[in-house]
Amino acid sequence: MHKLDSKIWDKMILQENGQHAFENPREALASFNTYKAYFEGKPTQVYIFMTWAYEGHPEMTGALDSLYTQAAMENGLTKLPVGLGWRDVMATNPPFELLSADGVHPSMHGTYFSAAMLFEMISGQVVTNNPYTTPLNEEDAEVLKEFAHQAVLEHFN
Numbered sequence: 170m171h172k173l174d175s176k177i178w179d180k181m182i183l184q185e186n187g188q189h190a191f192e193n194p195r196e197a198l199a200s201f202n203t204y205k206a207y208f209e210g211k212p213t214q215v216y217i218f219m220t221w222a223y224e225g226h227p228e229m230t231g232a233l234d235s236l237y238t239q240a241a242m243e244n245g246l247t248k249l250p251v252g253l254g255w256r257d258v259m260a261t262n263p264p265f266e267l268l269s270a271d272g273v274h275p276s277m278h279g280t281y282f283s284a285a286m287l288f289e290m291i292s293g294q295v296v297t298n299n300p301y302t303t304p305l306n307e308e309d310a311e312v313l314k315e316f317a318h319q320a321v322l323e324h325f326n
Contacts, residue, residue, distance in 0.1 A: 184218040191229050194236045205244035216247045221255035224272030230256045251283050254320030285317035
């Protein structure tokens with residue numbers, strides 16, 4: 170963990186590989202426990218980034234939510250429930266894909282949506298007031314920001 174020792178961090182976001190966490194939740198939990206011990210006594214706000222279900226595996230969402238909720242409660246970490254937001258967006262059958270062609274990684278829309286949720290959860294600023302749209306068309310960006318805002322209201326403390 171020598172890179173972590175390079176400075177004092179205000180905030181740190183940890184993310185476990187979604188497939189690994191889904192298939193090996195005890196190992197994933199042990200990994201979060203290691204980081205809890207590392208950051209104990211440091212002024213760092215530690216977040217854990219709950220990822221999304223892969224294409225064709227909707228059961229991942231509930232399992233990942235349970236794991237990340239447990240890890241957050243046991244370790245005093247803050248869960249960033251991005252995967253729950255993804256589930257909600259996908260349930261609306263949007264005219265764009267959050268997943269890339271590989272069915273695992275985010276598309277540009279998925280990346281933008283995730284970043285919008287992270288922005289609001291970490292900064293405390295309402296993302297719909299942020300004018301940034303990236304290379305997405307303005308309409309898609311605005312829709313994704315609204316979805317992100319609603320997901321934060323529903324799923325983030």
